[in-house]
Amino acid sequence: SSELTQDPAVSVALGQTVRITCQGDSLRTYYASWYQQRPGQAPVLVIYGKNNRPSGIPDRFSGSNSGNTASLTITGAQAEDEADYYCNSRDSSGTLGVFGVGTKVTVL
């Protein structure tokens, strides 16, 4: 299967830690990348590869991988982290990309 499964929504108290997971068979072969999307804006890359952050992404964002699951962790969540988060990887053929359904993160 080429699907990537994410929990639809999670909430986290301000300053606390939240982990978002992404499951799929293709993650046994390919790393996931993670994107943050705020309302009305284009997605922004936050994590890629094993655990890499683009320039300008705070170090409270981190990624990990185990088996068929990729995880994005926000350590010390801030109000501005409230957004939708999508994982992305390849399909089983390795030619097309596939996105998870997205997780809405609410910071309380």
Next chain:
Amino acid sequence: EVQLVESGGGLVQPGGSLRLSCAASGFSVSDNYMIWVRQVPGKGLEWVSNIYSGGYTYYADSVQDRFTISRDNSKNTLYLQMNSLRAEDSAMYYCARERQVWSSGWFWYIDYWGQGTLVTVSS
């Protein structure tokens, strides 16, 4: 500075056609992997099509045989020709640049996105 600017969206009737453009600056589209992603307002991201630097093209099943991705190297522009449009093709369409990296395995990531162009298919 890398920039991607989409254009060409609008209102079109079912069965009609539309061509989206994505003007790139700060890098060469011909040397990079380029993709189109769409998003129905309020819904998730959907991969539409990609073109490799070598020219190979790939399409999601939902658009196969109706959409064509291409590029004009002289204009440094990516295109998406959309034919036989359906109501379910209505979405914001983003063009983006994808990077491929080898590090103990292949992985890909999308490092730059345009701001999108809205396509509405309705009678």
